[in-house]
Amino acid sequence: MGVLFHKSGLMTTVQDTGRTGFQKDGFSVSGIMDSRSARIANILVDNPEHEAVIEFMLVGPTIEFTFDTIIAITGGDFEPTINGKPAPMYTAIYVNEGDILELKFARTGIWGYIAFSSRLDVPVVMGSRSTNLKCGIGGFHGRKLEKDDQIWFRAKKLYIPSFLSRTIPEDDFSQSEKTIRVISGPQDDYFTKKGIKTFLESEFVITSESDRMGFRLDGPEIEHKKGSDIISDGIPMGAIQVPAHGKPIIMLADRQTTGGYAKIATVASVDIPKLVQSREGTRIRFKAISVNDAQMEYKKEERAFDKIREIIHRPCREVIEPRITARRIMQLFND
Amino acid sequence: MTEYPRILAAGDSAIVVEFGNEISPEINGRIKSFSDTLKETKIPGITDIIPTFRSVLISYEPVTLSYREIIQYAEKLLKKVNEVKNEGRRVFRIPVCYGGEFGPDLEDVAKFAGLSVEETILLHSEKPYLIYMLGFLPGFAYLGGMDSRLAMPRLKNPRLKIEAGSVGIGGESTGIYPMASPAGWRLLGRTPVKTYDPQREVPILYEAGDYIQFVPIDREEYDSIRKRVEEGTYECEIAEYSE
Numbered sequence: 001m002g003v004l005f006h007k008s009g010l011m012t013t014v015q016d017t018g019r020t021g022f023q024k025d026g027f028s029v030s031g032i033m034d035s036r037s038a039r040i041a042n043i044l045v046d047n048p049e050h051e052a053v054i055e056f057m058l059v060g061p062t063i064e065f066t067f068d069t070i071i072a073i074t075g076g077d078f079e080p081t082i083n084g085k086p087a088p089m090y091t092a093i094y095v096n097e098g099d100i101l102e103l104k105f106a107r108t109g110i111w112g113y114i115a116f117s118s119r120l121d122v123p124v125v126m127g128s129r130s131t132n133l134k135c136g137i138g139g140f141h142g143r144k145l146e147k148d149d150q151i152w153f154r155a156k157k158l159y160i161p162s163f164l165s166r167t168i169p170e171d172d173f174s175q176s177e178k179t180i181r182v183i184s185g186p187q188d189d190y191f192t193k194k195g196i197k198t199f200l201e202s203e204f205v206i207t208s209e210s211d212r213m214g215f216r217l218d219g220p221e222i223e224h225k226k227g228s229d230i231i232s233d234g235i236p237m238g239a240i241q242v243p244a245h246g247k248p249i250i251m252l253a254d255r256q257t258t259g260g261y262a263k264i265a266t267v268a269s270v271d272i273p274k275l276v277q278s279r280e281g282t283r284i285r286f287k288a289i290s291v292n293d294a295q296m297e298y299k300k301e302e303r304a305f306d307k308i309r310e311i312i313h314r315p316c317r318e319v320i321e322p323r324i325t326a327r328r329i330m331q332l333f334n335d
Numbered sequence: 336m337t338e339y340p341r342i343l344a345a346g347d348s349a350i351v352v353e354f355g356n357e358i359s360p361e362i363n364g365r366i367k368s369f370s371d372t373l374k375e376t377k378i379p380g381i382t383d384i385i386p387t388f389r390s391v392l393i394s395y396e397p398v399t400l401s402y403r404e405i406i407q408y409a410e411k412l413l414k415k416v417n418e419v420k421n422e423g424r425r426v427f428r429i430p431v432c433y434g435g436e437f438g439p440d441l442e443d444v445a446k447f448a449g450l451s452v453e454e455t456i457l458l459h460s461e462k463p464y465l466i467y468m469l470g471f472l473p474g475f476a477y478l479g480g481m482d483s484r485l486a487m488p489r490l491k492n493p494r495l496k497i498e499a500g501s502v503g504i505g506g507e508s509t510g511i512y513p514m515a516s517p518a519g520w521r522l523l524g525r526t527p528v529k530t531y532d533p534q535r536e537v538p539i540l541y542e543a544g545d546y547i548q549f550v551p552i553d554r555e556e557y558d559s560i561r562k563r564v565e566e567g568t569y570e571c572e573i574a575e576y577s578e
Binding site: 020021022023024025026027029125126134135137183184185186231232233234235236237238239256257258263266267268269291292294295297298299302 | 343344345346347348349351353356357358370382383384385386387388389390391392394397398401402468469470471472473474475477513514533538539542543
């Protein structure tokens with residue numbers, strides 16, 4: 001008993017924080033694209049933050065619950081409804097057996113996430129529940145979800161503490177212009193001074209050729225010193241490759257482990273969620289920062305997560321201020 | 336002139352330790368020694384290690400390990416890295432059934448090399464190839480050391496699908512396809528061994544720095560090994576490398 005897919009959505013997969021430790025063998029990490037949204041969804045339903053979630057792209061799935069559970073929906077605004085009535089995002093909600101959750105075309109953002117308190121029952125393959133589409137392993141039978149697929153739950157968790165407090169403000173992904181912070185290198189010495197200047201001072205546009213593997217950007221040509229090819233080496237998340245055509249490609253969750261194009265810079269970890277939630281046509285400017293500054297930002301983001309955890313564990317106002325509660329109850333009687 | 340080894344930042348959660356800017360057995364040896372020591376040291380906060388032709392990418396978690404700390408660790412380890420001897424490294428003896436339906440391009444490659452089919456098989460299988468790196472596909476080994484006479488360019492029109500275990504040549508490279516895939520390689524034969532199996536505790540048989548030697552077998556032996564592979568009773572023969 002779990003979730004039954006009535007409509008699959010565009011690119012709906014099971015993902016967790018990824019399959020690390022096997023990149024030396026050539027296995028892509030896979031995993032969630034927007035780690036911030038997915039982590040928040042798990043926190044809202046009281047799951048460990050690396051727990052597997054359903055990820056979808058641009059068009060969300062329609063899901064029937066075949067068992068009661070608690071869910072949280074985060075990411076882009078997919079205008080969710082449950083049995084036709086609007087359901088809040090960034091909030092823990094109870095769903096009952098037979099309820100139908102419908103997610104539409106994303107009004108903002110690209111990626112959406114659903115976390116389940118009862119946890120998805122898909123096998124752990126090489127240490128992870130993430131779907132690796134290229135190898136056909138992990139997630140739901142190694143593939144994206146289709147109509148009539150059913151994923152069962154592996155825990156029956158219907159109680160979570162401080163339920164009423166489990167709501168936070170939605171992240172906003174609607175900006176059409178964004179500044180993405182990057183750390184120069186490792187192969188910035190493959191580019192001319194002019195090339196680096198073009199990269200850091202021009203505007204680039206996100207193209208439609210953007211997916212779980214990488215985002216392709218359009219803009220002025222970035223000039224190489226002599227050729228774009230390097231002897232293949234490892235590619236970290238957020239690496240910005242510039243092939244011979246001079247346009248940047250940002251390597252993401254499903255990237256291959258190694259590649260032979262010079263990498264001008266790497267996106268700061270904290271800015272990856274902001275980047276991957278950018279729609280086609282979003283205008284991007286890159287800003288270089290130091291590794292130390294990027295790590296400071298990383299730690300700041302971790303503290304922001306501590307804050308989120310604190311907020312949702314705080315007893316809600318109704319409990320702290322019984323007078324308000326009493327007044328509300330009184331009203332009920334008066335009506 | 337760039338001095339090697341050198342350490343470069345690859346974002347806020349990874350560094351690259353570069354050992355040179357060419358493909359050579361010496362550099363591969365230092366990379367193997369470095370990544371083996373790194374694995375043994377078990378530094379908390381390191382999440383992944385990718386050894387490649389000339390460098391090692393180390394991913395780490397910045398809350399546990401700062402940029403300064405990871406560089407200090409890497410520098411300390413670099414001092415321990417010595418020239419690694421090839422003697423004693425693992426050689427995976429991979430049985431290959433050459434020609435026939437498994438090797439549709441064997442005769443073309445022989446013609447290209449100006450050799451007989453038998454000579455071509457012998458030349459392709461007589462010495463071990465060094466695994467420089469795994470990548471592109473899971474378990475896809477970039478092998479070095481193939482005789483240049485066999486270096487036939489790839490097909491103009493790649494095949495839409497070749498089977499897992501296909502052994503072929505693409506320009507200067509030779510290797511085994513770990514899974515079914517489209518490919519432009521010239522196919523010489525096929526191995527019954529599963530070099531990649533996600534259900535196995537060690538999904539990929541070998542790692543960078545090991546050797547692969549092809550061992551020609553006939554169709555009958557192919558079928559018998561294949562059966563044992565399916566039953567899970569086959570174990571790949573591993574020899575020790577000697578010059």
